Amino acid sequence: MASKRHFFTKIFVVLGGILLCVGTVFFVVGMTLVNWDFDRLSNVLYEQKQYVQQDETPIERLIFDYPSACVTLTFSPEASRLSMSYPVRVNANGDEMSSIEIIEQDGTLTVSETIRFPQFLQWETKTPELTVILPERTYAELSVRAARGICATGLQASERIAFASDYGNVEVSDLSAPSIQLTADAGNVLAASVRAESVLLRSDCGNVEGKNIAAEHLLELYSKLGNVLADDVSSEGALRMESECGNCVLRGACTAKDASVEVDLGNICVDGILSASQIDLTNDCGNVEGTIAGSAQDYTIRAVTDLGNNNLRDRDGGSKTLTIHVSLGNIEILFAEEQ
Numbered sequence: 264m265a266s267k268r269h270f271f272t273k274i275f276v277v278l279g280g281i282l283l284c285v286g287t288v289f290f291v292v293g294m295t296l297v298n299w300d301f302d303r304l305s306n307v308l309y310e311q312k313q314y315v316q317q318d319e320t321p322i323e324r325l326i327f328d329y330p331s332a333c334v335t336l337t338f339s340p341e342a343s344r345l346s347m348s349y350p351v352r353v354n355a356n357g358d359e360m361s362s363i364e365i366i367e368q369d370g371t372l373t374v375s376e377t378i379r380f381p382q383f384l385q386w387e388t389k390t391p392e393l394t395v396i397l398p399e400r401t402y403a404e405l406s407v408r409a410a411r412g413i414c415a416t417g418l419q420a421s422e423r424i425a426f427a428s429d430y431g432n433v434e435v436s437d438l439s440a441p442s443i444q445l446t447a448d449a450g451n452v453l454a455a456s457v458r459a460e461s462v463l464l465r466s467d468c469g470n471v472e473g474k475n476i477a478a479e480h481l482l483e484l485y486s487k488l489g490n491v492l493a494d495d496v497s498s499e500g501a502l503r504m505e506s507e508c509g510n511c512v513l514r515g516a517c518t519a520k521d522a523s524v525e526v527d528l529g530n531i532c533v534d535g536i537l538s539a540s541q542i543d544l545t546n547d548c549g550n551v552e553g554t555i556a557g558s559a560q561d562y563t564i565r566a567v568t569d570l571g572n573n574n575l576r577d578r579d580g581g582s583k584t585l586t587i588h589v590s591l592g593n594i595e596i597l598f599a600e601e602q
Contacts (some may be wrong), residue, residue: 309350309391310357314365316344316372323370323403325395330376331361332393333412333431336405342398345372350391352378390431405440412450424459432469451489470509478502482519490529493517502539513537513553530592536599543586550592555585558600568594 316322322345327334332350352360366373390411401419405426412431418424420440426433430449436456443459445452451469454462460479464471471486474494482498484491487507495515496502502519504511507527515535522539524531526546533553542562544551550571555562562581566573568589575587575596587594 308353308355310353310359311348311350311391312363314347314349316346316367318367320370321398321400322367322372324372325397325402325405325407326371326373327393327395327407327409328375329393329408330378330410330429332376332391332409333414334393334395334407334409335413336395336397336407336415336418338399338417339396340399342396345398346396347374347394349374349393495535510549533596539583541584541586545587546589546592548591549589550595551587551589552593552595554597554599554602556599557583558598566594566596568592 331352349363351363354360361376361378364373364375364377393409397418401421403420403422405418405420405424407413407425408427410429410431412428413426413433415426415435415438417437422440423442423444424438424440425444426435426446428447428450431447432450432453433445433447434453435445436454438454438456439458441460443457443461444463445454445465446463447466447469449468450466452464452466452471454464454472454476455474457473457476461481462473462476462478463483464473465483465485466487466489468488469486470489470492471484472492472494473482473484473496476482476496478498478500480498480500481503482496482501483503484493485503485505486509488509489506490509491504491506491511493502493504493513496517498519500519501521502517502523504524505526506529508529510529510532511524511526512532513535516538517535518538520539521541522537523543524545526549528548530549531544531546531551531553533555536554536556538556542555559578560581562578562583562585564575564578564581564585566575566577566585566587570591571589571593573594575594587596
């Protein structure tokens with residue numbers, strides 16, 4: 264008897280949860296149709312404040328740690344000093360709910376935000392923006408951590424550029440530095456027109472896209488849960504692409520000395536032409552297909568699929584190496600000079 268009561272209790276709990284979800288969906292859709300302002304539900308407000316560089320000494324390093332905003336950095340030919348517009352959390356009475364520390368010392372500008380109250384007690388419907396206008400020059404270091412995304416264009420650094428987002432996109436273009444690292448815990452990483460000695464694009468949960476990227480030593484594109492795209496990229500050293508759950512796609516002309524692509528669950532697609540002295544393509548569950556530069560005669564080939572079709576035959580004698588291993592899926596590789 265007790266077991267039957269427990270059974271019906273579980274059934275009613277599940278039905279109650281389903282009805283709650285359906286009711287919530289109808290509520291949101293209904294309120295949206297009548298143009299209801301969802302911002303009225305927010306218990307967090309923001310007051311926008313301004314900051315202008317105080318010291319005449321040029322800023323060489325920017326170090327930002329701002330959990331509550333999307334950060335945008337851009338050059339301005341007209342700017343003689345750095346300026347910044349930043350949000351400060353306030354409640355309905357105008358009392359500040361976060362503390363902002365801005366330190367300008369020895370050519371380094373450090374900006375950090377500390378939220379005074381637990382975030383799980385706060386509800387907000389808009390993402391505030393922190394905007395930085397930089398004088399057009401080369402900086403030593405640009406380091407930004409933001410919870411809600413980072414946008415940047417036209418930046419140059421003599422040492423490194425490092426952008427990290429917790430749960431927002433990282434979108435950049437026209438960057439130049441010896442070391443460039445763009446990462447997101449939950450969000451997309453999108454980079455275009457990037458020049459560096461080493462480049463890392465990584466997302467734990469989101470897509471990674473690199474377009475028109477040139478690296479002298481190492482170019483890495485990695486996603487745990489999302490697709491990885493390399494479009495017209497080059498590396499004088501190594502090109503590394505990896506997705507644990509998603510496709511790896513190469514478009515345009517992709518060149519490297521050593522190219523390695525690895526997928527656990529998804530496809531490897533060379534939609535353009537891949538050119539490298541050593542090519543390693545590995546897929547646990549999915550197909551490997553596309554076009555490789557040159558002809559089959561140029562390569563020593565080792566291609567194996569445990570369960571699937573394979574259009575390649577192993578051969579020796581090539582000055583380059585092509586190694587493909589697929590556990591479950593097909594191999595269909597063409598050579599550019601044989602089409």
